[in-house]
Amino acid sequence: xxxxxxxxxxxxxxxxxxxxxxxxxxxxxxxxxxxxxxxxxxxxxxxxxxxxxxxxxxxxxxxxxxxxxxxxxxxxxxxxxxxxxxxxxxxxxxxxxxxxxxxxxxxxxxxxxxxxxxxxxxxxxxxxxxxxxxxxxxxxxxxxxxxxxxxxxxxxxxxxxxxxxxxxxxxxxxxxxxxxxxxxxxxxxxxxxxxxxxxxxxxxxxxxxxxxxxxxxxxxxxxxxxxxxxxxxxxxxxxxxxxxxxxxxxxxxxxxxxxxxxxxxxxxxxxxxxxxxxxxxxxxxxxxxxxxxxxxxxxxxxxxxxxxxxxxxxxxxxxxxxxxxxxxxxxxxxxxxxxxxxxxxxxxxxxxxxxxxxxxxxxxxxxxxxxxxxxxxxxxxxxxxxxxxxxxxxxxxxxxxxxxxxxxxxxxxxxxxxxxxxxxxxxxxxxxxxxxxxxxxxxxxxxxxxxxxxxxxxxxxxxxxxxxxxxxxxxxxxxxxxxxxxxxxxxxxxxxxxxxxxxxxxxxxxxxxxxxxxxxxxxxxxxxxxxxxxxxxxxxxxxxxxxxxxxxxxxxxxxxxxxxxxxxxxxxxxxxxxxxxxxxxxxxxxxxxxxxxxxxxxxxxxxxxxxxxxx
Numbered sequence: 001x002x003x004x005x006x007x008x009x010x011x012x013x014x015x016x017x018x019x020x021x022x023x024x025x026x027x028x029x030x031x032x033x034x035x036x037x038x039x040x041x042x043x044x045x046x047x048x049x050x051x052x053x054x055x056x057x058x059x060x061x062x063x064x065x066x067x068x069x070x071x072x073x074x075x076x077x078x079x080x081x082x083x084x085x086x087x088x089x090x091x092x093x094x095x096x097x098x099x100x101x102x103x104x105x106x107x108x109x110x111x112x113x114x115x116x117x118x119x120x121x122x123x124x125x126x127x128x129x130x131x132x133x134x135x136x137x138x139x140x141x142x143x144x145x146x147x148x149x150x151x152x153x154x155x156x157x158x159x160x161x162x163x164x165x166x167x168x169x170x171x172x173x174x175x176x177x178x179x180x181x182x183x184x185x186x187x188x189x190x191x192x193x194x195x196x197x198x199x200x201x202x203x204x205x206x207x208x209x210x211x212x213x214x215x216x217x218x219x220x221x222x223x224x225x226x227x228x229x230x231x232x233x234x235x236x237x238x239x240x241x242x243x244x245x246x247x248x249x250x251x252x253x254x255x256x257x258x259x260x261x262x263x264x265x266x267x268x269x270x271x272x273x274x275x276x277x278x279x280x281x282x283x284x285x286x287x288x289x290x291x292x293x294x295x296x297x298x299x300x301x302x303x304x305x306x307x308x309x310x311x312x313x314x315x316x317x318x319x320x321x322x323x324x325x326x327x328x329x330x331x332x333x334x335x336x337x338x339x340x341x342x343x344x345x346x347x348x349x350x351x352x353x354x355x356x357x358x359x360x361x362x363x364x365x366x367x368x369x370x371x372x373x374x375x376x377x378x379x380x381x382x383x384x385x386x387x388x389x390x391x392x393x394x395x396x397x398x399x400x401x402x403x404x405x406x407x408x409x410x411x412x413x414x415x416x417x418x419x420x421x422x423x424x425x426x427x428x429x430x431x432x433x434x435x436x437x438x439x440x441x442x443x444x445x446x447x448x449x450x451x452x453x454x455x456x457x458x459x460x461x462x463x464x465x466x467x468x469x470x471x472x473x474x475x476x477x478x479x480x481x482x483x484x485x486x487x488x489x490x491x492x493x494x495x496x497x498x499x500x501x502x503x504x505x506x507x508x509x510x511x512x513x514x515x516x517x518x519x520x521x522x523x524x525x526x527x528x529x530x531x532x533x534x535x536x537x538x539x540x541x542x543x544x545x546x547x548x549x550x551x552x553x554x555x556x557x558x559x560x561x562x563x564x565x566x567x568x569x570x571x572x573x574x575x576x577x578x579x580x581x582x583x584x585x586x587x588x589x590x591x592x593x594x595x596x597x598x599x600x601x602x603x604x605x606x607x608x609x610x611x612x613x614x615x
Contacts, residue, residue: 057081059150085150108122119136179512195279229267257389258306259307280383297325328445343554367457392427434451463545
């Protein structure tokens with residue numbers, strides 16, 4: 001992290017930002033440099049590298065130049081550990097530092113020709129930044145450059161090493177691996193009931209190796225039929241319960257595409273299964289199937305053996321395409337966004353450049369799809385089936401966002417952790433492939449910002465409903481930072497089965513252990529617990545914003561001078577103080593009322609309306 005910006009290591013803080021303004025974009029270079037150095041002075045107590053448990057220094061180099069895009073060239077020292085790159089520059093005025101977890105690095109490029117006395121390296125990062133360093137050629141030709149050492153530890157998987165999460169041994173007061181228990185979450189939803197049961201058919205991941213071991217299915221479909229349904233669904237990902245409405249019993253179920261192919265193959269078992277999902281909801285005699293893909297893409301999948309449900313084959317079912325594009329389109333959109341926001345923002349063409357990335361259009365389509373699902377379940381009291389192609393990318397976005405709109409529990413800190421563990425981790429979103437943890441193959445076609453888009457959508461919801469979420473922006477940014485950092489085991493591997501095989505819960509620390517041990521940092525002081533309220537966000541483009549606090553946070557022009565999360569903590573403390581005083585006053589009034597009633601028997605006792613305070 002740049003001390004003109006924020007911190008990527010534990011114990012560090014990160015601030016949110018405002019949207020670009022003409023005033024902020026017009027500051028001259030000297031003012032920007034002063035902002036950076038003033039921030040560095042405030043962080044002077046952290047100017048020495050503080051090693052984490054089992055973090056070891058691998059190499060150090062003096063007289064290295066960091067070409068900061070905001071302050072210019074800075075000379076200093078680079079330290080590479082098995083977890084991070086740490087740069088510290090001292091000049092006459094102040095200290096400048098950059099603290100970068102190596103898991104954030106996507107690729108390392110050597111810049112310039114081999115005959116030059118200076119060796120330059122460019123670091124392309126997964127969190128938008130591009131960093132550049134230079135140092136003198138080594139006199140000892142046998143000694144590796146510090147950036148060759150960096151490449152070894154930035155890409156441990158490609159070099160036969162362990163990811164640092166397996167080394168990190170910090171102990172926290174809470175064990176984050178216990179946050180989610182599938183049976184407990186289904187019980188919270190009232191499952192099992194007369195219509196839905198818990199099946200053990202996937203206990204050993206034999207039915208579907210990318211699904212969790214615990215599944216909820218219609219009560220009248222035996223396990224043998226589930227196996228035949230799995231044969232008709234891509235990757236064996238049968239329709240299973242994600243969420244059930246506590247009153248109407250309308251459900252959100254998820255799966256992968258049916259394998260109909262060009263000949264329109266049918267499966268009686270699959271048709272019966274979807275009928276059972278519809279029948280489990282007595283409030284409606286219709287089933288909506290939401291296919292996340294554009295209809296053209298879904299039709300093209302028939303050539304590969306896939307496809308979509310025919311309304312002729314599935315009686316009383318209506319098929320809706322949501323027009324959300326695939327992982328390759330999203331990867332290209334994020335690449336364009338990076339070019340627009342880092343390092344410099346072209347003020348005169350800001351809106352047109354942002355529009356050309358199509359990023360907010362994609363966010364809109366995802367939110368609009370989730371809203372349609374939530375509306376059908378809540379207002380239409382209709383059960384829905386959600387899928388894309390394989391059911392682990394766009395499907396996860398849609399089910400988790402619709403559940404976030406429908407169920408206030410998921411809008412709490414722990415509830416959101418449960419939501420991620422359930423809909424993303426246990427149901428097999430391929431985090432390892434989409435992020436590329438420790439892998440130097442940065443051109444891998446499997447990489448895509450699917451989860452980043454989901455968190456962006458959540459942030460959009462928090463902007464529209466600022467009192468509906470227990471967590472703050474810093475919570476969301478922290479999740480994304482540790483999506484890349486490889487400090488925790490939470491986002492490692494591609495499925496529940498893989499995580500158990502690698503003994504991730506035994507050998508690594510959960511991100512939730514860290515977060516739940518300091519909840520005050522991540523709590524929204526404006527939160528009001530309206531657990532039964534359903535959120536219906538506005539999803540037109542004019543109501544959406546670029547998430548400056550994440551994508552442009554490295555630019556000192558875009559940050560407030562004081563960290564907002566610190567003000568959050570102060571507000572929380574003030575609210576607790578005021579609430580304590582309110583409780584005391586209520587007790588005093590209650591005691592006086594009781595005394596008056598005892599002194600005047602026969603006189604009615606006046607009821608006291610509880611006082612609710614909002615900050």
